[in-house]
Amino acid sequence: MEEERLRLAIGAALMAGRDIMEIYEDPAADFAVERKADNSPLTAADRRAHARIAAALEPAGLPVLSEEGRLADYAARKAWKALWIVDPLDGTKEFIRRNGEFTVNIALAEGGIPTLGVVYAPAARTLYFAEETIGAYKIGDIDHRSAGLPLDDLAGRADRLPLEQADTKGFVVVASRSHLSPETEDYIRRLEQEYGDVHIISCGSSLKICSVAEGAADVYPRFAPTMEWDTAAGHAIARAAGKNVYQTDEKTPLRYNKEDLRNPWFVVK
Numbered sequence: 001m002e003e004e005r006l007r008l009a010i011g012a013a014l015m016a017g018r019d020i021m022e023i024y025e026d027p028a029a030d031f032a033v034e035r036k037a038d039n040s041p042l043t044a045a046d047r048r049a050h051a052r053i054a055a056a057l058e059p060a061g062l063p064v065l066s067e068e069g070r071l072a073d074y075a076a077r078k079a080w081k082a083l084w085i086v087d088p089l090d091g092t093k094e095f096i097r098r099n100g101e102f103t104v105n106i107a108l109a110e111g112g113i114p115t116l117g118v119v120y121a122p123a124a125r126t127l128y129f130a131e132e133t134i135g136a137y138k139i140g141d142i143d144h145r146s147a148g149l150p151l152d153d154l155a156g157r158a159d160r161l162p163l164e165q166a167d168t169k170g171f172v173v174v175a176s177r178s179h180l181s182p183e184t185e186d187y188i189r190r191l192e193q194e195y196g197d198v199h200i201i202s203c204g205s206s207l208k209i210c211s212v213a214e215g216a217a218d219v220y221p222r223f224a225p226t227m228e229w230d231t232a233a234g235h236a237i238a239r240a241a242g243k244n245v246y247q248t249d250e251k252t253p254l255r256y257n258k259e260d261l262r263n264p265w266f267v268v269k
Contacts (some may be wrong), residue, residue: 014147107233
């Protein structure tokens with residue numbers, strides 16, 4: 001069952017990525033940017049990707065908690081033993097800036113734990129996917145034409161995470177391109193005192209969590225607001241790669257489908 005759910009999620013992410021790129025690559029496209037209640041941007045690509053993913057996941061028969069969907073009350077949600085947690089377009093600001101650093105995030109959470117995750121970066125044609133019993137993987141040069149392929153075929157093309165890395169940069173911290181808080185800067189200064197040679201890389205969206213999962217970065221501190229759909233898919237990939245997403249005590253993993261869908265500050269390591 002889990003492998004079929006993973007295949008379904010991969011197909012949904014790849015097809016949503018195609019929809020996003022049709023808008024992104026159209027020079028005449030109007031992104032139709034709106035502002036949500038929290039002043040974050042919402043585009044036509046967010047809405048189209050949400051519709052695609054919701055339809056694609058329907059055969060699994062599980063509820064969907066999506067940034068762009070109608071949010072069920074906690075009185076109903078707390079009875080959900082398993083659910084999809086979806087961000088149809090993570091990194092909308094990066095999408096609007098046209099820097100390519102945006103992703104489609106799809107996770108399956110069971111009992112508050114993300115057990116399956118898919119992160120697809122359509123502009124980079126890079127796919128991360130994981131399930132806790134089979135591990136975490138990365139595929140480059142992939143697009144919607146691979147949607148529907150058997151999981152064995154996809155795994156045969158993939159590299160298992162973490163990847164072998166050449167240790168040439170010392171201790172590597174990945175940080176948000178759009179949200180670098182003073183608390184994050186303080187944390188990085190403490191790392192500099194501990195490790196001396198600290199190299200900082202920046203990128204957008206859930207690619208930061210994936211950077212730690214694949215071994216390209218040692219730690220990702222996030223001392224700024226996020227929501228469950230921002231982290232669930234990357235968290236599943238990190239867990240399957242032997243990493244985790246912890247609260248700032250660096251011992252307690254994040255939980256999902258909480259009454260308050262905001263995440264506490266966290267560290268990926």
